[in-house]
Amino acid sequence: MFGVLGLGAVGICGIAVAALEPAGRFSWVNEGVAEIGARAGLTVQEIVVRGQHNTPRELIRAAIGIRNGDPLLAFSPEAARQRLESIAWIESAEVQRNLSGNITVDIHERRPFAIWQHQNDFAVVDREGRVVSADTLDAFGPLPLLVGVGAQKSGAAVYDLLARSPEVQQRTQALIFVSQRRWNLRLHNGTDVLLPEGHEDAAIARLAELQRTQALLDRPLVSIDMRLPDRLVVRQQPQPEAPPVNHARGRGRG
Template identity: 55%
Template sequence: MARSPQRGEGGTRRARGTAGSALDRPTSLRLWLRRRRGLLRPAGLGLLGAGALVVTAVAVMAADPYGRLAALWDGAAEIAAGGGLQVQDVLVDGMRNTPPELVREALSVRRGDPILGFDPHWAREQLEQIAWVEHAHVERLLPNTIKVRLEERKPFAIWQRESRFAVIDREGKVVATENVGAFGRLPLIVGAGADRAAGPIVDLLHDAPEVQERVHALVRVSERRWNLRLRNGADVLLPEGQEAAAIGRLAELQAKQGLMDRPLAAIDLRLPDKLVLRMAPGQPPPEPPGSGQKAQGTTRSGRG
């Protein structure tokens, strides 16, 4: 009886001295698990054995959190895999624009891997680091299936800054810089700050289809206001903060006078009570588009 404390103290010192290599050598617990692997081959017993080991792991965690817990969990996964709990299928829903290779890399799982060794929470975090993925949901469906549901960011516009093009969502987050041409139907926005400010102006154009169909690009000027670059090369200068009224006015002029189809270099709508037109080089002076409007030629550059 008097020697027991001495053995316990010596055992404690040896455990502390070899904590770093405890998982590198076979422990009695690991050997015990290996001996019993053959007893749990059927899938039903594999579920029962794995469940019992998981419950045991909770108890062991309190007494020995850094020693045998990892070995116990690895052993449980090995036994469960031997009992049929192996990854056989990965089902992915909602993957439309996300590259499949990025999903495979994020999941980091192969057929035949122990399904209990797969961490759904870690996989979700990896998936949500992909630019296209806004939210991800990952779950294990025992005995052999992993199910993934992706909520992708919606492509909203193509953003050009200098010579670089990117697909962005409505909030301005870049979701793709490759294969941008596949999204050629999206609005083209240009300039610094255009990525963050494009939402409202794009919505206004959706409500004015006779204007939208003639617009090639929306150009952000000095990060304050917008120009509309028309398909015929003309620029429409919009006032800062009064885009809705200006686009409504432009739609009315188009319906009555076909203003955007004329050979113009610029249509300046920045002043609410004045319309300024600049002709394309070599074109005759314009006629007033309406009796209530005053047309005036100008050589202004169109800068904000």
């Protein structure tokens, strides 16, 4: 207890001197306090990280920036928190430094929501559209596929509408954002469903009803255009042409 109280007094004196001396003196005093604390036994004894699932551990270690045995008072919890929150996977972090020598880090990670395809690039994004990984695309199980510029930021709302209509959702392979205005659904059988801009909820509900009553989504169609409010335009697959029939003529014997 005496060592801790004495060290606190040294720290207070250092701050008072720094207020009167140039910036170089401030740096020297802080380093001196850390060294005095280390000699008094105030070193890092244990670093506990909680909440890490997808964030690479080497990135966390680098962001914390301290190891067991380093001077405890040379460690800034606030600076470590800022470095941790600059990592794409980490939404927020809490860092605490205890005079017992323990440092605890609580991490709150972003959750992988979908795979975003932009041109020929693929990345895992969270619900807000922030890219969290571009390497391990298959490490999180099946995820929705969002395609197009801006799809990563707006796709969650359309996906939630699909979740209300499982007949449509289970047949949907990708959500395609067209001209950053409206959505197409690409079905597993290759059919494109053209949704109306701003009225996706009503269109998806109507599509689910047509599936229940007419199995529309299971038909071999090129597209289902729902952009007009008063009609549904269905484009069918072209029928293969019948092969030409050759009529062989018999030849008489001469």
